[in-house]
Amino acid sequence: MKLSPDCVYIARHPVAGNEAPFEEYQQLAHKALDTLELDLPETGDLCLKPNATVLYEPAKRIIVHPGFLAGMIESLTGRGIDPARLIVGDGQSGEDPDKDHTWKMAGYTDAIGDRGAILMPYNNAPARDVVVDGGVVYDRYPIYTAVTDSSFFFNIPLAKCHNLGCTTLSIKNLMGILARPERHLCSTQEVDEPIGAEALIRLGDSGYSVFEERFYHKLCDLLVALRSLELPRLTVVDGLIGRDGTAFNEGANYPLGWSLVGVDEVSVDTVGTWLMGLDPLATPYLQFAAARKLGTIRLEEIDVVDIATGDKLSASELEEIRRSEPLMPLSRTSNGYYARFRDDGSAVPWRIHEVNEQRAKDGLEPVPFDLVADAHLAEG
DSSP states (O other), X not given: OBOOTTEEEEEEOOOOSSOOOHHHHHHHHHHHHTTSBOOOOSSSOEEEEEOOSSOOOGGGSSSOOXXXXXXXXXXXXXXXXXXXXXXXXXXXXXXXXXXXXXXXXXXXXXXXXXXXXXXXXXXXXXEEEEEOTTOSSOSEEEEEHHHHTXXXXXXXXXXXXXXXXXXXXXXXXXXXXXXXXXXXXXXXXXXXXXXXXXXXXXXXXTSSBHHHHHHHHHHHHXXXXXXXXXXXXXXXXXXXXXXXXXXXXSOOEEEEEEEEEESOHHHHHXXXXXXXXXXXXXXXXXXXXXXXXXXXXOGGGSEEEETTTOOBOXXXXXXXXXXXXXXXXXXXXXTEEEESBOTTSOBOOSSHHHHHHHHHHTTOOOOOOOBOOGGGGSOX
16 A cells, blocks of 8 residues: 555554463564655664663553564665664653663663664664754754664554543653653753743643743654654554553553554544544644644544545544544542543643642632542553
């Protein structure tokens, strides 16, 4: 099937529970890639960037499953690509053997090495500055040369929630291509400090805190930087089993049974967010991406094509795939956790207790929110 940059493609693989073996992820990756015509370069490294932020064991669904990577590597080498040209890497928290946070425990060492590809942890790798044309917070970003100098970039997120980003899909997954300290976009950074701590936690015009607004602009700045490299690129989402919660220990896993493939990151994230049961139009980082004209976040404006048939899916067919109960992002507050979206679909600001503490100081009414039941926080 010829790949159109204006479409998002969906591959489906049936899954019943909240766990699946290595082979099921492997098969989903083959379904996602095998029948697509990819214009792969004859020379140069192909960069595969999974979400491997913290190296948990793969069944926990905090990182892209090694089986999914194995299937992608097999699909690419099946096209005649020398496996030594396939460089799998991420910039992340690093190995912590005392807590079993290792590449080996994550399954990456064997899945990648056994197939002849190269595992390259980025943390100490070289980077170069990339100008952000029209950047709102950053006017340049240090991006690892493993990305900037590659001949093709595969962005490989998994379908999960995040306490700040709400959904961690293709755009937020790009944080791992940034060198430190700029990579730590979720923290108050040197570029934020002149604004002042109190001003950062006050609500801006968007209804989110100024810190939160800047975070979403930082993600958009990063997307602009990546696109400016003019690398051929493709997002391939590991969505066999998704995860709600904070993106880390707090949350549970649920069957989704799909992979999304597409060139346009905003379109992919819009479709993925919607299939996870959330409203892209109410999802903060997507709102900011749309406002900066980086892509559409209206589902009806995106053609979603079934890879198995080549047919565009109708609204009713997409509805059948969508989660009826949303995968809900959770954020910590002073006495528990709260859902980032209310029952009416509107988003609740991040770090709501700090927002409301500042509002009390300023003589303003608190922003309402509801705590979630402790039972929902059981590890999945």
